[in-house]
Each structure stands twice: as C-alpha cells, then as structure tokens.
Amino acid sequence: DIQMTQSPSSVSASVGDRVTITCRASQRMSSWLLAWYQQKPGKAPKVLIYGASILQSGVPSRFSGSGSGTDFTLTISSLQPEDFATYFCQQADSFPPTFGGGTKVEIK
Amino acid sequence: QVQLQESGPGLVKPSETLSLTCTVSGDSLNNYFWSWIRQPAGKGLEWIGRIYTSGSTNYNPSLKSRVTMSVDTSKIQFSLKLSSVTAADTAVYYCARDQGSGHGAFDIWGQGTMVTVSS
Numbered sequence: 272d273i274q275m276t277q278s279p280s281s282v283s284a285s286v287g288d289r290v291t292i293t294c295r296a297s298q299r300m301s302s303w304l305l306a307w308y309q310q311k312p313g314k315a316p317k318v319l320i321y322g323a324s325i326l327q328s329g330v331p332s333r334f335s336g337s338g339s340g341t342d343f344t345l346t347i348s349s350l351q352p353e354d355f356a357t358y359f360c361q362q363a364d365s366f367p368p369t370f371g372g373g374t375k376v377e378i379k
Numbered sequence: 380q381v382q383l384q385e386s387g388p389g390l391v392k393p394s395e396t397l398s399l400t401c402t403v404s405g406d407s408l409n410n411y412f413w414s415w416i417r418q419p420a421g422k423g424l425e426w427i428g429r430i431y432t433s434g435s436t437n438y439n440p441s442l443k444s445r446v447t448m449s450v451d452t453s454k455i456q457f458s459l460k461l462s463s464v465t466a467a468d469t470a471v472y473y474c475a476r477d478q479g480s481g482h483g484a485f486d487i488w489g490q491g492t493m494v495t496v497s498s
Contacts, residue, residue, distance in 0.1 A: 306484035315473055315488035316424065322482050359424060363483020367439045370424040 277371035294360035383489035401474030412477035417470040
C-alpha cells in the first residue's frame with residue numbers, strides 16, 4: 272500500500288490567512304491520481320481537487336493544488352469562514368486506494 | 380444531479396453480517412465504479428472495495444475475506460455485506476462514485492450511515 276502522510280495534523284488560522292497543507296506519499300506516484308477532499312463535521316467528504324491540481328467544478332478558485340512524485344500540497348489562498356474543516360488527500364495510483372490522516376483547519 | 384443514499388440497519392451484533400445498500404438517483408450505474416468507504420468516529424477514511432456495473436469487484440486486502448459486494452442495475456443499487464463483524468467495524472459507512480478508471484477520485488458521496496456493532 273502507498274501510505275499518505277499529511278502535515279500538519281491541525282492548523283489554527285484566521286480568516287484571510289494563506290494555509291498550506293502537505294501530503295507525502297510513501298513512494299513515487301502519478302500526480303494524475305492524487306485528490307484532495309474537504310470534510311465538515313457530520314458530512315461526507317467533498318472532492319476539491321483531482322489530478323493533483325485540477326479544480327473540481329464549483330470549487331472556489333482560492334483552493335489550489337500542486338506537487339509531483341511524493342510531495343503534494345493543497346493551498347487555500349485566503350481562508351474564508353466556510354473553509355474551517357478537515358482536509359484529506361487520497362491516492363489511487365497503487366491498490367488499494369488510501370487516504371491521508373487528515374488536517375483539521377481551526378479558527379485561531 | 381446524481382445523488383447517492385445509503386440504507387441499512389444502524390445496529391449489528393458481533394459476529395453477524397453488516398448489510399448496506401446504496402441507491403443511486405439521477406443517473407444509471409453504467410460506466411462507473413461504485414465504492415464503499417468507512418470512517419470510525421474521529422478517525423480517517425478507509426476504502427472497503429468497489430464494484431463495476433458488470434459486477435466485477437475489487438476489495439481492500441485488509442477486509443477481503445469478509446466483504447461481498449453486489450449490484451442490481453434494474454434497481455440502480457449496489458450493496459455491501461461485511462461478515463463476522465466486531466466493534467472495530469463500528470463506523471460511518473459511505474457509498475461513493477469512483478472514477479477508478481480515470482483520475483481515481485471519489486466525486487459523489489452519499490450522506491453516510493452510522494453502523495454500530497454491539498450486543
């Protein structure tokens with residue numbers, strides 16, 4: 272299995288801040304098969320980005336993704352109140368698909 | 380738009396079989412993979428397995444011996460059975476559309492259903 276390690280596990284930030292979350296894969300993988308999700312309490316995850324950098328339809332442009340090889344990043348350029356949530360990365364390059372442990376973005 | 384809805388018992392006894400169904404509305408099951416994913420309270424996400432419209436399946440090796448998935452295209456439903464459950468199987472179970480043959484992301488999710496394993 273490819274293990275996905277996210278950092279930090281939690282971050283405190285203010286509205287308007289730039290937030291960066293990192294996901295490291297345990298082996299090189301195709302960036303086409305890396306996705307990011309947002310999950311709010313009591314709700315299902317929602318895909319934000321697939322293919323490491325392609326924004327899912329309807330997702331605000333303040334979200335962006337980048338990376339290749341083993342290191343991937345999700346950036347929120349200007350944090351909004353509705354962005355306080357937990358974020359997960361997920362790989363589909365190696366079977367079985369696996370998720371990172373999550374990063375909780377909290378209000379400072 | 381496409382919507383998914385999980386259904387099934389919220390309480391299952393240890394050693395028994397957990398059975399859930401996911402009903403798809405707004406589209407057919409054709410040409411997609413359909414997955415089950417679970418999340419214990421306060422923890423991360425675990426992929427359980429997927430099924431294609433044809434009925435072909437892939438299961439997570441960690442659960443393979445206990446998992447069976449099936450599909451009913453006439454009812455636009457797919458189902459999960461997990462046998463010999465223990466307290467460790469207590470979780471929210473989600474069904475999701477799986478872009479497994481494309482970019483591999485899960486782009487549509489059900490709202491999730493909580494399953495507790497307890498006597």
